[in-house]
Amino acid sequence: FHQNPSKSINIPNETGKNIDHQNNISNQSTSNIHIVDKNRSETIEALRNPINDHHRSINNAKKQNFIEYCCRCSRRRALMSFITLLYIILLGIILAIILIIIMRKTKKTTNIPSYLRWNTSGITVFGTAGIRGNTSYQLAYPCGLVFDSFGDLYISDSVNNRIQKCNIRNLTCTTVAGQANAVSGTNMSYLHGPTFFYIDTNYSLYIADSTNERIQLWNYGATYGNQIAGITGVTGSGLNQFHYPYGIAMDPNTNTIYISDYNNNRVMKYFPGNLTGTVIAGG
Structure with a gap:
């Protein structure tokens, strides 16, 4: 127009x-x-103006199409974000499970029997409270205590001149070195006032036979020992003598034995098969 x-x-x-x-x-x-x-x-x-009306209707249609497109894109993005979030959560859960499995496999767990757990009031598992005795379930001046790999407890029953092996599951004890009747002596099947001892991987016992002034090696299952250091019944300060040997330890890599020579105020070192030691501390 x-x-x-x-x-x-x-x-x-x-x-x-x-x-x-x-x-x-x-x-x-x-x-x-x-x-x-x-x-x-x-x-x-x-x-x-009819031409303007036509253009306006086209523009309105374009706007409507654009809005619908934006809505579709927004829904699509929201869906993709939700799927991504689920994927991340699932991946985190899987990694956590794998980590827990690895930690459980690498962690060494020691199951301690309930009767060995700490009790502040104390309980008697072997011996009779306040009473000396030499029966299999009694002790007299127990000194050294050592567990073996099976969980059995070894006790140096000093005044009873023996080493007792005690089963902590059924609370029974048997004599594995010395005499079960608590008799002392100087020959190889006897002990006299044993104090501390060491158990090696073969379950052999290295015993400080203190009153006999010697170190005895008592192999697993044997009924007598072998003298590997000291002189039976002889007190002295020589390198082959003791004056009340007390503590004992072994280096498992070299089988070297270390002895605390109590009344000589020294620590001695003995190589395997050598009856003469060297002073490494004190003396």
């Missing part, structure tokens, strides 16, 4: 007057055409 500047357009208004002159018609190419009454200075009618 174009304005013709050489012609005037007369449009009757409500009062029967004409609206005359082309300047009364304003052409807005991008919106509507407004017809204005000069005398009343107000808009009388707006003529819609």
